[in-house]
Amino acid sequence: MITTTHYLIVSALLFSLGLVGILTRRNVLMILLSIELMFNAANLAFIAYARAWNDVGGQVIVFFVIVVAAAEVTVGLAIAVLLSRQLKTLNADEVSLLKW
Amino acid sequence: MAEAVFFYIFSGIMLLAAGSVVTNRHPIYSVLSLLLAMFCLAVLFVMLGAYFVAALQILLYAGAVLVLFLFVMMLLNLQPEALARMRIFTLRAVGTFAALLLAWILVQIVRSVPWAAGGSGSAPGGTVEAVGRLLFTTYLLPFELTSFIILAAIIGAVTLAKQEPRK
Numbered sequence: 414m415i416t417t418t419h420y421l422i423v424s425a426l427l428f429s430l431g432l433v434g435i436l437t438r439r440n441v442l443m444i445l446l447s448i449e450l451m452f453n454a455a456n457l458a459f460i461a462y463a464r465a466w467n468d469v470g471g472q473v474i475v476f477f478v479i480v481v482a483a484a485e486v487t488v489g490l491a492i493a494v495l496l497s498r499q500l501k502t503l504n505a506d507e508v509s510l511l512k513w
Numbered sequence: 514m515a516e517a518v519f520f521y522i523f524s525g526i527m528l529l530a531a532g533s534v535v536t537n538r539h540p541i542y543s544v545l546s547l548l549l550a551m552f553c554l555a556v557l558f559v560m561l562g563a564y565f566v567a568a569l570q571i572l573l574y575a576g577a578v579l580v581l582f583l584f585v586m587m588l589l590n591l592q593p594e595a596l597a598r599m600r601i602f603t604l605r606a607v608g609t610f611a612a613l614l615l616a617w618i619l620v621q622i623v624r625s626v627p628w629a630a631g632g633s634g635s636a637p638g639g640t641v642e643a644v645g646r647l648l649f650t651t652y653l654l655p656f657e658l659t660s661f662i663i664l665a666a667i668i669g670a671v672t673l674a675k676q677e678p679r680k
Contacts, residue, residue, distance in 0.1 A: 415520045417628040420561065422620055423524045427531055427550075429616035434535030436608030442586060443535075446543055449578070450531055453554055456570075464561045465628055469638045472566045473647050479569055480659045483578050484666035490585045491670040497589050 420461035427454035441496060441503050445489050452482045519560060527553035540591040544582050551575040563639035 431454060434447025456475045463471025497503050500510075530553065533546035551574055558567035648656050 421623040425619035429612040430531040433612040437605045460561045460563045469643045472563045473652050475566050484662045486578050487666040487670045491673040494674045
């Protein structure tokens with residue numbers, strides 16, 4: 414039988430995979446993509462709990478998470494385009510103008 | 514029985530696709546792997562009874578956000594990430610170890626709570642009507658505020674990325 418715990422374990426593994434992407438990728442767009450993966454893991458956890466507590470509010474929260482993630486991706490990609498235009502690089506290590 | 518088969522197949526495909534997202538050298542293949550992962554996630558949502566959110570996931574997330582990602586990647590014409598030698602190995606090892614530690618901690622926390630099989634709801638209430646009823650009664654203010662978020666994102670993206678016309 415597939416319990417809520419199974420879905421939550423899948424969500425935890427997905428979240429950790431997103432964390433691997435954030436920590437190991439140097440391309441700014443790949444980091445944004447890994448953040449999207451973590452959003453999806455959180456969404457899966459929300460839906461699993463919505464089913465467990467028999468509360469539809471969890472699915473409404475996922476609706477808002479999807480909308481906020483879309484807005485954040487829009488602005489993040491605009492920043493990435495600006496970065497590639499100004500600094501001619503998308504490598505996160507080379508964006509260090511604010512360092513002393 | 515059928516639920517278990519579908520769960521293991523689709524969560525296995527989703528985890529493999531997520532692994533491809535974080536390790537693939539070609540950025541386009543990473544985005545396409547995330548697309549596959551989102552479709553498998555929509556299947557899991559349907560299995561959990563969230564029909565409206567599954568449709569939203571495919572329409573909005575896979576169909577708009579990832580397409581935007583693809584457009585921007587093709588605009589920027591990303592090359593496959595060149596593999597440097599020394600430092601990247603240490604970076605990847607430390608990052609993978611930190612994520613494995615987090616995964617182990619999360620799985621221990623999740624497994625410590627005993628859930629009944631299948632959740633307590635017999636009739637899943639994730640229809641369009643149920644979610645829409647909540648959206649327009651309890652969550653009306655956040656629903657209206659999301660329109661402001663979208664407006665701010667549009668204005669921000671246009672202001673950031675527009676180019677001045679050359680005189």
